[in-house]
Amino acid sequence: VEDDCVVDGRIPRHSLGSFCNATREPVKAMDAVLCDPSHKYKAKCDLHRGQYPPVGHRYFPDSSMAPKFQRADWCPIARNDKVDCLGDPKGGAQSFIPEERHGSESRCFEASVGSEDRSLCLTSHCDAANRALRVSVGDQSFICDSDFETLSFVSSSGMRVELRCPRLTAVCPDMFCPGNCAGKGVCDFSRARPKCACFDENDASPGCFDSLPSSADVECEESGVARRHKLSWVALASIAHALLVFGWGIR
DSSP states (O other): OSSSSTTBBBBBBBTTTTTTOOOOOOGGGGGGGGTTTTEEEEEEEOOBOOOOOOGGGOOOOTTTOOOOOOTTTTTTEEEEEEESSSOOOOOGGSSTTTOOOSTTTTEEEEEETTEEEEEEEEEEEEEETTTTEEEETTEEEEEOTTTTTTEEEETSOEEEEEEEEEOOHHHGGGGTTTTGGGGEEEETSSSSSOOOEESSOOOTTTTSTTTTOOOOHHHHHHHHHHHHHHHHHHHHHHHHHHHHHHHHHOO
């Protein structure tokens, strides 16, 4: 996090989908209104009063508000009472629309269902050719081709749904910076469409795959080889010493 994750209790655009500021406490996990940052789970926001974070990490007008999980610079994350979208829902959690699906191809989407904020598990897949996320809702198909785009539809139950697309780099990271740029570049998130900025300026491959190993990589590899050779000689010396100690001569 380079900038504050929460500013005066509000979520700035750079924090959308990663951090939360919801103080609403649903009665049951099935009433969760958020998705965790990976969009694999429905979850509640880890935000509580009476925590009193350090002065440099107070993001709310009420200075006692903070998460119990502190290792993200005291930034609140949706991580409590998770309901798994990829597997069987815990405790037979309720589906808010008939089109909800749990399974390996499902992801969590935040939505307004009627007049209430909900999170939904829906089947989706990454469309690398078009750098988009395809979402299946029953026999309907929708495309998220930009972050936080709103998709509207009416479920088979007659409920009007306003579905918010996730940050695409969170759900489909390999569409933008494959293999985390192979360790030979950095993912440039300042661009409208994030992409790898390769250390080798001549490398135009999507994941910096055409870059040669850096001198540091070579030095590390050579150091590893030398260390393995050294360890081999140490091992042989130890064996020879043991033979001498126990009087086992080599004949």
